[in-house]
Amino acid sequence: MIQGWLTTRRDLGAVSFFAIRDRSGEAQVVVEDERLREILAGLQVQSVLSVHGDVVAEPRARSGVEIHAREIDVLSAVTEPPPFEINRPVLKPALDVWLERAPIALRHESKRAALALTASLVAAYRAALDRRGFVEIFTPKIVGAATEGGANLFPVEYFGRPAFLAQSPQMYKQIMVGVHERVFEVAPVFRAEPHATTRHLNEYISLDLELGFIQDHRDVMALVNELLDEMMAEIAITSGRDLASLGVTLPAVPDIPVVTFQEAQQVILDEYGEDARHEPDLSPQHERWLGEWAAR
Amino acid sequence: MIQGWLTTRRDLGAVSFFAIRDRSGEAQVVVEDERLREILAGLQVQSVLSVHGDVVAEPRARSGVEIHAREIDVLSAVTEPPPFEINRPVLKPALDVWLERAPIALRHESKRAALALTASLVAAYRAALDRRGFVEIFTPKIVGAATEGGANLFPVEYFGRPAFLAQSPQMYKQIMVGVHERVFEVAPVFRAEPHATTRHLNEYISLDLELGFIQDHRDVMALVNELLDEMMAEIAITSGRDLASLGVTLPAVPDIPVVTFQEAQQVILDEYGEDARHEPDLSPQHERWLGEWAAR
Known part of the structure; x- marks a missing residue:
């Protein structure tokens, strides 16, 4: 059967x-x-x-x-024709039609595969951290105050008292280093920012981790590099069908280039002609340029 | 070192x-x-x-x-004495003191063990579903309308438009059965109910699942019975230190007794003397009695 x-x-x-x-x-x-x-x-x-x-x-x-x-x-029994041809190799409707009928459109092989791949990537992230003794934590999403600066918060009506949706588990994961030494969380975070930028979505699943007893940020950067490498290796094994459906080839994860802030500003000047050497931070365009430069 | x-x-x-x-x-x-x-x-x-x-x-x-x-x-260096004796076998401060200093109190061995056990139980839940071909999903928590009736919702201020925190991934997981056939989610859900009851907390981690191609609810009940059994068997192996710290013995999961609504009402009448046979639902007290009766 x-x-x-x-x-x-x-x-x-x-x-x-x-x-x-x-x-x-x-x-x-x-x-x-x-x-x-x-x-x-x-x-x-x-x-x-x-x-x-x-x-x-x-x-x-x-x-x-x-x-x-x-x-x-x-x-x-489905007796009416579906709103679009769900069996075509490429799903073609306009975005609004697609979103309006998402419960059907998500059944398209490319969408199914992308969602299955997401699940496999998260499983590989957890497995890589599990091998290193990290403990999963579950932190509150309704909080009493901002965790990262005061802006971009969604207010929640909490029994007549002010509350907000958590932008990040930052404070909680730092607290939990005192308990478990190495912790991670896979959970939604919330940012009240406009959608049409290269920054945050209003709501997304954040793959967070925090660990004690490191020398400095370079230990964390090296760990993230290792994790990406192991996640790609894992889904190459577990997700052959999904990768084939999407027609994608997994990147080999190299040693991700590390530059200081000053070096980054110099790259932007030398390669793209913009003098950002007196700026306190990088703009989205600077980040795009650096990504382009690093990918060469 | x-x-x-x-x-x-x-x-x-x-x-x-x-x-x-x-x-x-x-x-x-x-x-x-x-x-x-x-x-x-x-x-x-x-x-x-x-x-x-x-x-x-x-x-x-x-x-x-x-x-x-x-x-x-x-x-x-910690130079001031901690607010309570964190190394005692039992943590004794009043609840308000405990909560006020939770970042320290959570380091108590019994709290650490309970949190580690939570992580292990969730991992065992995922592993048991993974063996059965379930795919993990990640559904929205800011939603436009109630998912289970209209009451007990937390309103969110969403760019001047009405929105709410999801009470349950119910609708989304049903949609996703059309995509993956078997799905699960481990994520926070939100209920704007008073805390001081035996029902829901305002925010908790819900272990959700949904599957297609079953005969009826009895297939789901049998699956839940199996999952509990496998979760207990798994943490018996992985969590010896945490179980010892908490001084708890794991229950053997029996075939959980199944009664119809009418039978449940009859038990309440025969064993506890209350005639609830014309009620449309069970009260929390009825549920406590049935739990007591089933545990015998």
């Missing part, structure tokens, strides 16, 4: 072929019985089916096998 | 003993050098130290070894 979503259907003279997707991938099903072909006749893709049948070797099928259906139960 | 927190100190005639705690546990250190004994003299417990020395077998030490100090660096 296989249970899943109808993804494609072709009706030939005396036989129908359809594909059904479950969490393990897609299978091809062959239907010859006239009664079963009638059941399928009115169904749109994304209908949910339960299929009993025989698995038969078929070299022309992508998986090397196909299922000859003996019984089909329609668990949930 | 060992780096960690000074937990106890005893000064005898010509020698000092102290214990130092890092993430792996506690070690006993012996100091004979007069210069090093002077460094220690003014320090309160929770001072942060870096100790170079020789590891020597010592059957009388709890770990079977002790460290003979050759050099001690004080990384962070």
Whole structure:
């Protein structure tokens, strides 16, 4: 038996072929019985089916096998055409149409793969930290005061008292170094900033860590370099199907270039002609230039 | 070298003993050098130290070894006595004192162990679901409308538009069954309810899951029973030190008794003498009684 979503259907003279997707991938099903072909006749893709049948070797099928259906139960019938062609290799609707129908659009193979890859990357991050003795923590998201400066906070109505959404677990993770020495958290953080910049989203999942007994920030930078390297190595093993669906090749993580603030300002001057040597911080454009320079 | 927190100190005639705690546990250190004994003299417990020395077998030490100090660096000196005796087996301050000084109190062995156990339970939950093909999801916490009824929501000021903190990932996880078939999330949820009840906290970490292709709720109940069983089995292996610190024995997870709503009402009548047979729901007291009855 296989249970899943109808993804494609072709009706030939005396036989129908359809594909059904479950969490393990897609299978091809062959239907010859006239009664079963009638059941399928009115169904749109994304209908949910339960299929009993025989698995038969078929070299022309992508998986090397196909299922000859003996019984089909329609668990949930989709009778109207979906708002866009969900089975095309590339999902093409305009962004607003896409967002309006996200519950359907997220079923597109490229979206499914991206979400599965996110989960695998987080799992690899946790595993790499676990090997180093880090303990996972769970810190409050409704807080009484700002954690990083006073700006960009979302106020929450907390029983008539002022409260805010946490911008970062910074203070809590520092406290928890006193308890566990090495800690990490994977949780949402909240920034009340405009979306249309290269900075923060209003809400995103932050991969945080904090550790005691280091010499300085260079130890943390080296750790982050190692983590990225191990995360890429891990998903290369666990996420072959998702990477293939997305058509992406994983980068080899090099020793990430380290420059001082003064050196960065010099690069910006030498390579991009802007004198930022008296600025107290880098602008988003400076960060883009430095990224471009480092990627060469 | 060992780096960690000074937990106890005893000064005898010509020698000092102290214990130092890092993430792996506690070690006993012996100091004979007069210069090093002077460094220690003014320090309160929770001072942060870096100790170079020789590891020597010592059957009388709890770990079977002790460290003979050759050099001690004080990384962070605590000079005032802590607000309560952090090294006592039981932490005794009143709740308000405890909460006021939580960053120190959380370093108590019983608190450290409880937090480490939480992390291990979550890891075991994820591992058990991973074995069953569940995919982790990360859903929005700022939402435009209530997910479970309209009450008990925390309003958020979202750029002048109404928004709320999510009470549950319910809608999102149902959507994601269409994408991954089996999904789970470990994330905060928010309930604007009074704290002083046996129901929800305002903010807690919810272990959520959702799966497709089940017969009915009994499949979910059986899965939850299995998960609890596997979580207990896992932490029995991984968390021996934490369980010992807390002095707790893990329950064997039995087949959790299943009763219908009518049967539950009958139990309440027969065992506790209250006729709730015409009520539409169970009260917290009813739930306590049923728990008591099931635990027999």
